[in-house]
Amino acid sequence: MAKQASNGENHSVAKPPPTPSPLRFSKFFQPNMRILVTGGAGFIGSHLVDKLMENEKNEVIVADNFFTGTKENLKKWIGHPRFELIRHDVTEPLLVEVDQIYHLACPASPIFYKYNPVKTIKTNVIGTLNMLGLAKRVGARILLTSTSEVYGDPLVHPQDESYWGNVNPIGVRSCYDEGKRVAETLMFDYHRQHGIEIRVARIFNTYGPRMNIDDGRVVSNFIAQAVRGEPLTVQAPGTQTRSFCYVSDMVDGLIRLMEGENTGPINIGNPGYIRDP
Numbered sequence: 001m002a003k004q005a006s007n008g009e010n011h012s013v014a015k016p017p018p019t020p021s022p023l024r025f026s027k028f029f030q031p032n033m034r035i036l037v038t039g040g041a042g043f044i045g046s047h048l049v050d051k052l053m054e055n056e057k058n059e060v061i062v063a064d065n066f067f068t069g070t071k072e073n074l075k076k077w078i079g080h081p082r083f084e085l086i087r088h089d090v091t092e093p094l095l096v097e098v099d100q101i102y103h104l105a106c107p108a109s110p111i112f113y114k115y116n117p118v119k120t121i122k123t124n125v126i127g128t129l130n131m132l133g134l135a136k137r138v139g140a141r142i143l144l145t146s147t148s149e150v151y152g153d154p155l156v157h158p159q160d161e162s163y164w165g166n167v168n169p170i171g172v173r174s175c176y177d178e179g180k181r182v183a184e185t186l187m188f189d190y191h192r193q194h195g196i197e198i199r200v201a202r203i204f205n206t207y208g209p210r211m212n213i214d215d216g217r218v219v220s221n222f223i224a225q226a227v228r229g230e231p232l233t234v235q236a237p238g239t240q241t242r243s244f245c246y247v248s249d250m251v252d253g254l255i256r257l258m259e260g261e262n263t264g265p266i267n268i269g270n271p272g273y274i275r276d277p
C-alpha cells in the first residue's frame with residue numbers, strides 16, 4: 001500500500017522493524033566474534049590463528065597470498081567449521097563481514113622483502129589502505145603489525161615509541177621501513193578522519209617454531225648453521241644489537257593490544273637492553 005505525499009511523491013508506508021529474536025537478549029546468546037587475519041598463513045600469523053581458534057566464540061578468516069606463508073602452517077584448522085582460508089593478495093580489495101582485522105600481510109624477513117621491493121611497498125601502502133577501507137565499511141577494529149624498522153638506523157638507544165627514527169628513504173630496506181611508516185600514517189589518518197578503531201604494534205625480531213629454515217633472519221640462520229656444524233656468520237659491522245621475542249609472547253602481546261584501550265603505536269619485543277658499543 002502506498003500513500004500520496006503532499007508534494008506528489010509516493011512513499012511506502014513505513015513498516016515497523018521485525019522484532020529481534022528473544023534469543024538476542026538471552027543470557028545464553030552471545031554472537032561469535034568474526035576475525036580476519038591477513039598473512040595468517042605466515043610465521044607469526046599462524047601462531048596468532050592457533051591462539052584465536054582456542055576461543056570457541058571466535059570465527060577466524062585467513063587471507064594470504066602464500067608468498068612467504070604456507071597452508072601447511074594452518075593444516076590443523078582446514079575444514080574446521082569456525083575457520084576459513086582465502087587465497088587473496090591484500091593489494092586487491094577484500095569484502096568480508098568481520099568485527100576485527102589483524103593486518104599482518106607482508107614479507108618480513110629482509111631477504112624476502114628486498115626480493116621484490118615494489119611489491120613490498122604496494123603491500124604496505126595499498127594493502128593497508130584496502131584493509132582500512134574494509135574496516136571503515138564494516139565498522140571493524142583493525143590492528144597493524146608495524147615494525148622496529150620504523151626507527152631505521154636509530155640514533156637513540158633503546159628506542160621508545162616517542163622516537164621518530166632515523167630512516168633512509170632511498171635505501172634497499174626503504175620499501176619495508178618507509179612502507180610501514182606510511183602504513184602507520186594511514187592508520188592514524190583513518191582514525192582521526194573516519195573514527196576507525198585502530199591498534200598499531202611495532203614488532204621486534206621474533207623467533208620460534210615455523211620459521212623457514214631459509215628465512216634469513218639471524219636466529220634461524222644461526223640455528224641452521226649450528227645444526228649443520230658450520231661457523232655462524234656475523235654480518236658486518238658486527239656491533240648490531242637486537243631485541244628478540246619468542247613467538248608465543250608476541251601473539252599474547254598482539255591479542256592484548258587488540259583487546260585493550262591503547263591505540264599504540266607500541267613496541268612489542270623484550271625489555272632486555274644492551275647499549276651499542
Ligand SMILES: O=c1ccn([C@@H]2O[C@H](COP(=O)(O)OP(=O)(O)O[C@H]3OC[C@@H](O)[C@H](O)[C@H]3O)[C@@H](O)[C@H]2O)c(=O)[nH]1
Nearest residue numbers: 108110147148203204205216217218221233234235240
Ligand atoms: O646470518 C646472519 C643474519 C643476520 N645477521 C645480522 O643480525 C641482525 C638481525 O638481522 P635479521 O635478518 O634477523 O633481521 P632484522 O632484525 O634486521 O629485522 C627483522 O626484525 C624486525 C622485524 O620487524 C623485521 O620484519 C625484520 O626484518 C642484522 O644486523 C644482520 O646483519 C647476522 O649477523 N648473521
